[in-house]
Structures are given as structure tokens and as C-alpha cells.
Amino acid sequence: MSFTIEQIIAYIIPVIIWILTISITMRLIVKKQSVSATLSWLMVIYLVPIVGIIAYLIFGEIKLGSHRAARFRALQPKFLRWFEDFSQCDHLINTHNTLLYRPLFDLAQKRLHIPCILGNELHILDTPESIIAGIVKDIQAARRSVNMVFYIWANGGLVDQVQQALIDARRRGVEVNILLDSVGSRPFFKSANYREMTQQGIAITETLHVNLLRMFFSRIDLRQHRKIIVIDNQIAYTGSMNMVDPQYFKQDSHVGKWVDIMVRIDGPVSSVLNGLHAWDWEIETNQALPLQQPDCPLLPIETNNSHAVQILATGPGFPDDLMAQSLSLAIFSARKSITITSPYFVPSHNIAEALRLAALRGVEVTLILPKKNDSLMVGWASRTFFDDLLAAGVKIYKFEKGLLHTKSVLVDNRLALVGTVNMDMRSFLLNFEVTMVVEDLAFANEITLLQENYLNGSTQLDYKTWIKRPVYHRVIERLFFLFSPLL
Structure with missing residues (x-):
């Protein structure tokens, strides 16, 4: 047969x-x-x-790829030793038990080996004009190096000023090293601006290149989502804003202008961010960049204003679940209030339950989310949590003046978490992210004013009205939520 x-x-x-x-x-x-x-x-x-x-x-699996994973493991001892060398300057890291939220800082230090750094001057920039103006001014004053990591670099508008400042810096001998995500910055890599910058001697490297032929051996949706600028190892920027001008960026998505912040840092923690850039750079290029410890002189340290900053570096290869653990610890430590802003709110059940329990024990919990979202699936999936959160007393506001892209957590008007992490599983597990954990009254006051400004442009959801929404809305929410761990 x-x-x-x-x-x-x-x-x-x-x-x-x-x-x-x-x-x-x-x-x-x-x-x-x-x-x-x-x-x-x-x-x-x-x-x-x-x-x-x-x-x-x-x-389905978080796979860095054998070559990238091997480079990460090979470089890890080198950079962990370098981070631990901060202890040579004792008053950079000696908090004298003044931190009220020490368990959170201890968790990060023990799992990452990156210490909490004191004596930093921090300021929030909350408009594209102020952000770009500050970056350009600092690049113009650069003497040795400008190192950058971004998810998206989009040409046009204010970004052209940054490009020209970088070209001018390179012409006067400043080393410029820019690391950009392959997917987020794909149009830029095909542009004349990219060719001009590289012709001027600016080193631009594409990271996490997408190759469909290798998709069964490494995940093609791992993204470099960090936003970092470090100038002369002393001045740094990090926050939620990509290198884009909102006047030009995603105007066809019909969500309004993207609303972001960047934090300008002057102080020794800039060296930690520089070290993260150097680590990412060497993994991608096999080229080592100089690592320099910060100067020991610090800003005056006060009991309530220690200018303490802990950098959380998360992503594949870094300690598992560190971001989710840190958020949970911050939420459980709250005594009076928690205010969160996030463009994408599809957290794990553990984080959602922690917020619900905080509200039930009398903590004032406030969520500020964009009214319109550029992700249809996330927009519907996030609503699944609203019933239980509203019933527990959580206040949910919808921001109406654009796509609120700022990622911030403020606890008791004293502890702040600011950076690139969204409240979703992609940020927790798949993206390479960076977050600043700051215990400092002056900086917390700036976050408070920022969030109050967002609240003034928002409308609060009413629980009684919300639970009367159409049945088909509930069905759509549940349908998209089934895919929430996969978003």
C-alpha cells in the first residue's frame, strides 16, 4: 500500500x-x-x-537570544563590581538610617547591587519646550561626552535643535554615543538626518534589531524602552519623553499631544545612569566606554531632604519581578496617599489588589489615566479593574488634554517613582526600563504640583454611573483583558 x-x-x-x-x-x-x-x-x-x-x-518565552544573553552574563560581573565601588566614597551612600522607606531601597540594592545615592539636585521639566531647551543648553556646555538611550527618535521640530547641538558638540571634540531601539526608531534610521549625524562622527547604534529569521530563537518584541541622557558623567536626564516633538509626533492617532516629563539631575547618581548606558552599549557593540566614579563632594544633606535616589534597572536578564516587587512594596508602605499617572494601566492582579487594599485601609488612592489611548486593546483591558477599584474607594480620573504619557507614583507626598515604566506586564517583564526611586521632600513637592496640574485637566469617574455602562462594554473589556498578559 x-x-x-x-x-x-x-x-x-x-x-x-x-x-x-x-x-x-x-x-x-x-x-x-x-x-x-x-x-x-x-x-x-x-x-x-x-x-x-x-x-x-x-x-511565549522571554528569550534574549544566546549571543546577547551570553554577552550580558559576561559583562555582569564587571558592572556589578563597578556599582559596588560607589561604597569607596562612604558619604555617597551612607543614609544614617534617615530614609523612611528603607525596605524599598534595600530591596533594590540587594537585588541589583546598585546603591542608593545621596546628594543629587533634581528638577522636573514638564513641557517640550523646557525639556528640549534644557537638553540643548547642557549639550552646548558639554566638554567630554554625551551618552543617550531612547526608544523613539523622531525628526522634526524641536528635535532638530538637539541634533544640531550634538553635531556642534562633536565638532569641538565631544564624544557622542546614541543607542536607539530598532522598532521605535525605525523611520529615523532610514532618514537623511541619521546619515548626516553619522557622517559628522556621532556614533549611533541600533539595539534589539528585529530579524524574522531568528524569531524562534529570540523574542522579536523585546524593546529598549529606556530614556537616558548623561553629559560629562555629571548632568543627566530621564523620564517618560522620547526624543520627539509632540507637535509632529503621531498626529494621526487622534489622541491629542503626548504629555511627558523629564527629570534633570545634577549629581553623582548621573554616573549610575552612565554605567547603564555603557552596559547596554557594550552588549550591543562589544565596545567598552569609559566608566568613571562621581566626585565625592555633595549637596548639603538634611534630615528631610537627603536627595536620595535609587536607580531601578529592569528588563530581561535583570532580577525577575523587581519592578512589580518595588511597586508592591511602595504601595504597601503608604500611610496617607498614593497618586499614580500612567498611559497604559493593565497591571498584574497583585498590583491591582495592593491598590484596592490600600484604599480599603484608608489610604487615599488616586489614578490619573488618559481619556484617549493610542492602544485600543489596552484602553479596553484597563477598564476591567475599575469596578473593584472604584468600589473600594479608589479615585480614577481621566485626563482630557492629550495622551498623558507621564509615568509617576507618589506615596505620602514624600516617596516618588518616576521613569519609563508603564503599569502593564510588558513594562514589568519584557522592556528594558529605568526608574528613579526618590525620597526627598523638595522633589516630592514638584511631583505633587505636577499631578495637581494633571488633575485640573481631568474628569473623575463616578462609580454609580460607571456600573450602569452597557453590558456589551463589559463583554469587550473582559474579552481584551483575557489577552492582557500578552499585550
């Missing part, structure tokens, strides 16, 4: 699908991850087997 090719294929394909389905099911059962993520994957795999299997093989 002979079989045709078609008959053989007809038998083999179902067997392969069955083997892959069982194998992935067993992997999901033994894999350490949230129950919601496991159930979401199982649902996709069994409802649409071929699509689900392919999706899991591409996106």
Missing part, C-alpha cells in the same frame, strides 16, 4: 500540532508565571491551535 505526499502530510501535520500543543501545555503548567498569563495562553492555543502555537513559539 503506497501513500501520496498529500496523504502523508495530512497525517503528519495533525500529529505535529498535537505534540506541540501537549508540549506547550506541559511547559505552561510547570512554568513560573501568573495564573492569568497561563490561562490566556491556553485559551489561545486551544481555540486557534495553529495561530496559538506559532504565537507562543515567537512570544
Whole structure:
């Protein structure tokens, strides 16, 4: 009895699908991850087997790729030793037990080996004009180096001023090293501006390059989401703003202008951000950049204004769940108030439950989220949490003056977390992110004023009105929420 090719294929394909389905099911059962993520994957795999299997093989595992993972592990001891060398200047890190939120700082230091650094001057810049003006001014004063990491670099408008300042700096001998995400900055890499900057001697490197041929060996949706500028190892910027001008950026998304902040840092913690840039740079290029410890002289240290900054570096290869653990610890430490701004609010059940419990124990919990979102799925999925949060007394505001892109957490008007991390699983698990944890009354006051300004442009959700929304809204919310661990 002979079989045709078609008959053989007809038998083999179902067997392969069955083997892959069982194998992935067993992997999901033994894999350490949230129950919601496991159930979401199982649902996709069994409802649409071929699509689900392919999706899991591409996106199901957090794989850096063998070469990148090997470089990360090889460089890790070098950079951890360098971070630990900060202890040579004792008063950079000696907090004398003055920090009220010491457990959070201790967690980060023990897991990352990056110490909390004292004596930094911090200021919030909250308009594109003030942000770009500050960056340009500091680049114009640069003497040795300008190092940058961005997810998106988009030409046009105010960004052209930064480009010209960088070209001028390079002409006078300043080293300029820019690391940009492959997906976020794809149009820039194809532009004349990119060619001009590289021709002028500016080093620009594409990170996490997407290669469809390697998608089964490393995840193609891992993104470099950090936003960092460090000038002469002393002045630094980090926050939520990409290198874009909101007047030109994503004008066709119909969500209004993107609203962001950057924090200008003058002080020794800039060296930590410079070290993170150097680490990312060496992984990508195999070229080492100079590592320099900060100067020891500091700003005066006061009991309530220690200018203490802890840098949280998170992403694949870094300690698992550090961002989620840090957020949970900050929320549980709150005594009076928690205010959060985030463009994408699809947190883990643990974070959502921590916020609900905080409200139930009398903490004033406030969420400020954009009314319009550029992600349809995230916009619907985030609403799933609103019923329980509103019922517990959480106040939810919808910002109406654009897409609120600022990522900030303020606890008790004293502890602030500011950076690039969104309140979603992608930021917690997949993206390379950076967050500043700051315990400082002066900086907390700036965050308070910023968030109050956002509240003035927002409308509060009414619980009684919210629970009367149409049934089909609830169905859509639940449908998209099933995919929330995969967003």
C-alpha cells in the first residue's frame, strides 16, 4: 500500500500540532508565571491551535537570544563590581538610617547591587519646550561626552535643535554615543538626518534589531524602552519623553499631544545612569566606554531632604519581578496617599489588589489615566479593574488634554517613582526600563504640583454611573483583558 505526499502530510501535520500543543501545555503548567498569563495562553492555543502555537513559539518565552544573553552574563560581573565601588566614597551612600522607606531601597540594592545615592539636585521639566531647551543648553556646555538611550527618535521640530547641538558638540571634540531601539526608531534610521549625524562622527547604534529569521530563537518584541541622557558623567536626564516633538509626533492617532516629563539631575547618581548606558552599549557593540566614579563632594544633606535616589534597572536578564516587587512594596508602605499617572494601566492582579487594599485601609488612592489611548486593546483591558477599584474607594480620573504619557507614583507626598515604566506586564517583564526611586521632600513637592496640574485637566469617574455602562462594554473589556498578559 503506497501513500501520496498529500496523504502523508495530512497525517503528519495533525500529529505535529498535537505534540506541540501537549508540549506547550506541559511547559505552561510547570512554568513560573501568573495564573492569568497561563490561562490566556491556553485559551489561545486551544481555540486557534495553529495561530496559538506559532504565537507562543515567537512570544511565549522571554528569550534574549544566546549571543546577547551570553554577552550580558559576561559583562555582569564587571558592572556589578563597578556599582559596588560607589561604597569607596562612604558619604555617597551612607543614609544614617534617615530614609523612611528603607525596605524599598534595600530591596533594590540587594537585588541589583546598585546603591542608593545621596546628594543629587533634581528638577522636573514638564513641557517640550523646557525639556528640549534644557537638553540643548547642557549639550552646548558639554566638554567630554554625551551618552543617550531612547526608544523613539523622531525628526522634526524641536528635535532638530538637539541634533544640531550634538553635531556642534562633536565638532569641538565631544564624544557622542546614541543607542536607539530598532522598532521605535525605525523611520529615523532610514532618514537623511541619521546619515548626516553619522557622517559628522556621532556614533549611533541600533539595539534589539528585529530579524524574522531568528524569531524562534529570540523574542522579536523585546524593546529598549529606556530614556537616558548623561553629559560629562555629571548632568543627566530621564523620564517618560522620547526624543520627539509632540507637535509632529503621531498626529494621526487622534489622541491629542503626548504629555511627558523629564527629570534633570545634577549629581553623582548621573554616573549610575552612565554605567547603564555603557552596559547596554557594550552588549550591543562589544565596545567598552569609559566608566568613571562621581566626585565625592555633595549637596548639603538634611534630615528631610537627603536627595536620595535609587536607580531601578529592569528588563530581561535583570532580577525577575523587581519592578512589580518595588511597586508592591511602595504601595504597601503608604500611610496617607498614593497618586499614580500612567498611559497604559493593565497591571498584574497583585498590583491591582495592593491598590484596592490600600484604599480599603484608608489610604487615599488616586489614578490619573488618559481619556484617549493610542492602544485600543489596552484602553479596553484597563477598564476591567475599575469596578473593584472604584468600589473600594479608589479615585480614577481621566485626563482630557492629550495622551498623558507621564509615568509617576507618589506615596505620602514624600516617596516618588518616576521613569519609563508603564503599569502593564510588558513594562514589568519584557522592556528594558529605568526608574528613579526618590525620597526627598523638595522633589516630592514638584511631583505633587505636577499631578495637581494633571488633575485640573481631568474628569473623575463616578462609580454609580460607571456600573450602569452597557453590558456589551463589559463583554469587550473582559474579552481584551483575557489577552492582557500578552499585550
